[in-house]
Amino acid sequence: MEALDLRARVAALTPETRAFIGGTFCDSASGRRFATLNPATGQKLADVVECDAADVDRAVAAARKAFAAGTWSRMAPKDRKRVLLRLADLVEAHAEDLALLESLDNGKPYLDALNADLPDAIETIRWHAETIDKIWGQVSPTPPGVVSMVVREPVGVVGAVIPWNFPLAITAMKLAPALAAGNSLILKPAEQTPLTALALAALAVEAGLPDGVLSVLPGFGETAGQAMGRHMGIDCLSFTGSTEVGRYFLKYSAESNLKKVTLELGGKSPVIVMDGLRNLQPAADQIAMGILFSQGENCSAGSRLIVHRAIKDRLLEVVQETFRTWTVGDPLDPATKIGALIEERHLQRILGFIESGKAQGARLIMGGERLQTASGGAFLGPTIFDGVTNDMQIAREEIFGPVLSVITVDSEEEAIAVANDSDYGLAASVHTDDLHVAHRMAGAIRAGTVSVNCFSEGDNSVPFGGFKMSGFGGREKGLFGHEQYTEPKTIWIQIEA
Ligand code: NAP
Numbered sequence: 346m347e348a349l350d351l352r353a354r355v356a357a358l359t360p361e362t363r364a365f366i367g368g369t370f371c372d373s374a375s376g377r378r379f380a381t382l383n384p385a386t387g388q389k390l391a392d393v394v395e396c397d398a399a400d401v402d403r404a405v406a407a408a409r410k411a412f413a414a415g416t417w418s419r420m421a422p423k424d425r426k427r428v429l430l431r432l433a434d435l436v437e438a439h440a441e442d443l444a445l446l447e448s449l450d451n452g453k454p455y456l457d458a459l460n461a462d463l464p465d466a467i468e469t470i471r472w473h474a475e476t477i478d479k480i481w482g483q484v485s486p487t488p489p490g491v492v493s494m495v496v497r498e499p500v501g502v503v504g505a506v507i508p509w510n511f512p513l514a515i516t517a518m519k520l521a522p523a524l525a526a527g528n529s530l531i532l533k534p535a536e537q538t539p540l541t542a543l544a545l546a547a548l549a550v551e552a553g554l555p556d557g558v559l560s561v562l563p564g565f566g567e568t569a570g571q572a573m574g575r576h577m578g579i580d581c582l583s584f585t586g587s588t589e590v591g592r593y594f595l596k597y598s599a600e601s602n603l604k605k606v607t608l609e610l611g612g613k614s615p616v617i618v619m620d621g622l623r624n625l626q627p628a629a630d631q632i633a634m635g636i637l638f639s640q641g642e643n644c645s646a647g648s649r650l651i652v653h654r655a656i657k658d659r660l661l662e663v664v665q666e667t668f669r670t671w672t673v674g675d676p677l678d679p680a681t682k683i684g685a686l687i688e689e690r691h692l693q694r695i696l697g698f699i700e701s702g703k704a705q706g707a708r709l710i711m712g713g714e715r716l717q718t719a720s721g722g723a724f725l726g727p728t729i730f731d732g733v734t735n736d737m738q739i740a741r742e743e744i745f746g747p748v749l750s751v752i753t754v755d756s757e758e759e760a761i762a763v764a765n766d767s768d769y770g771l772a773a774s775v776h777t778d779d780l781h782v783a784h785r786m787a788g789a790i791r792a793g794t795v796s797v798n799c800f801s802e803g804d805n806s807v808p809f810g811g812f813k814m815s816g817f818g819g820r821e822k823g824l825f826g827h828e829q830y831t832e833p834k835t836i837w838i839q840i841e842a
């Protein structure tokens with residue numbers, strides 16, 4: 346596969362750019378559109394329909410109508426399963442085009458979209474589809490003369506507002522459990538990456554999802570996102586994005602109908618490497634994966650390397666050598682491992698963090714400068730700061746780019762203390778050959794996922810979400826992921842004894 350072949354396929358793509366409301370693709374009430382760009386070139390990809398509060402009203406009306414009619418909410422579980430499995434098959438059949446669209450809209454390498462984002466989205470839809478006819482309620486231990494059942498019901502109309510870093514995968518992460526439970530869903534993709542969610546809506550029609558059950562509203566956070574957060578007809582709002590915007594959704598809920606809110610937010614995840622690790626290369630490979638995959642634009646990115654002094658210099662040599670193999674370039678080039686950052690403004694923000702690292706006394710030992718300037722895109726290579734202390738801005742704030750901050754420690758206790766000294770608690774990794782150290786650390790670290798001798802968020806069978814300011818209100822993935830989209834109901838029946 347060559348970049349040239351892909352260019353021919355790019356030319357043949359005709360992305361859907363209209364909003365999807367009540368089962369049809371349409372313009373917004375205002376008639377306005379906004380541009381979505383290709384981050385690798387800075388050029389416009391398409392003008393997309395811009396939804397705002399009036400369109401949210403329309404989508405909520407359609408969603409409520411469908412929910413009340415029961416066309417989806419009361420469909421037999423095995424039939425609902427069939428529709429979602431068909432959707433997964435359709436996504437698989439269109440995987441190459443969807444991956445291309447994702448790469449063009451987001452700037453990530455095409456091969457990452459094809460080999461990571463797409464399989465992830467497909468598996469997520471299948472996994473939750475398979476649960477639909479396998480989740481039982483409970484019969485509780487009542488006194489004689491009473492029968493009591495506890496059942497799980499869909500909450501009703503779910504709103505989902507999502508970020509730009511894994512547009513299709515995060516869409517699937519919310520859509521699959523929300524629809525599996527029988528809800529209607531209204532999704533607002535990020536303004537930078539609206540195209541794959543719209544493509545998915547077209548496939549949902551083909552799969553047989555009834556009208557009104559799914560709406561996709563491209564638009565801006567301050568308008569469409571806020572209108573969803575404040576809507577009296579939305580029962581649950583599932584948000585993934587920054588901690589700052591997450592706070593807004595709690596406020597919107599408090600000031601409207603007290604809708605359930607689930608927040609999956611930012612992170613500043615520690616990666617701990619302890620003294621005595623025999624083989625440094627596997628650790629370096631995982632450290633690279635943790636901070637460089639997806640340009641470092643990953644909520645659980647391993648951005649703080651906390652390393653024992655005795656091993657630090659040797660480890661950093663291997664890490665730098667490994668980082669050099671992560672080629673920065675055109676996302677359509679199969680050799681590229683780091684594509685373009687989402688937009689110029691984001692690159693400038695990251696360069697600001699790099700300046701602050703230098704100003705606060707950290708030592709820049711790799712990268713730190715924009716690359717590929719002639720492309721018109723926003724490119725930054727692997728960047729490493731040594732000599733970081735945990736009070737520096739680059740150790741405390743989420744940079745959301747390929748920037749690793751190295752903090753040296755002298756003991757296991759200090760490593761744990763530094764790891765936990767953060768507002769965030771999304772993920773963490775520990776590299777050690779000592780099972781006892783692994784267990785002690787996994788227990789002591791305050792984070793939603795602790796991976797040992799790897800960088801991983803686990804798979805669909807395990808929950809994903811954050812402690813502290815990384816999350817609120819529940820977990821995604823696994824059966825935990827269903828809880829935010831269902832209400833437990835007690836049915837208490839007096840019977841003749
Ligand atoms: P963001 O700025 O918080 O935006 C996320 C979504 O919220 C977008 O759709 C955005 O719309 C919308 N939004 C913005 N302002 C809003 C407002 N005032 N009211 C309602 N909605 C609003 O985050 P981002 O920059 O797209 O993504 C990066 C962040 O997401 C990082 O902090 C990252 O850690 C986090 N993230 C977390 C997870 C996780 O699972 N924990 C996963 C991925 C990313 P616009 O598109 O118009 O801005």
Ligand code: MG
Pocket residue numbers: 381382383384390449450451537538539
């Ligand atoms: Mg874009």
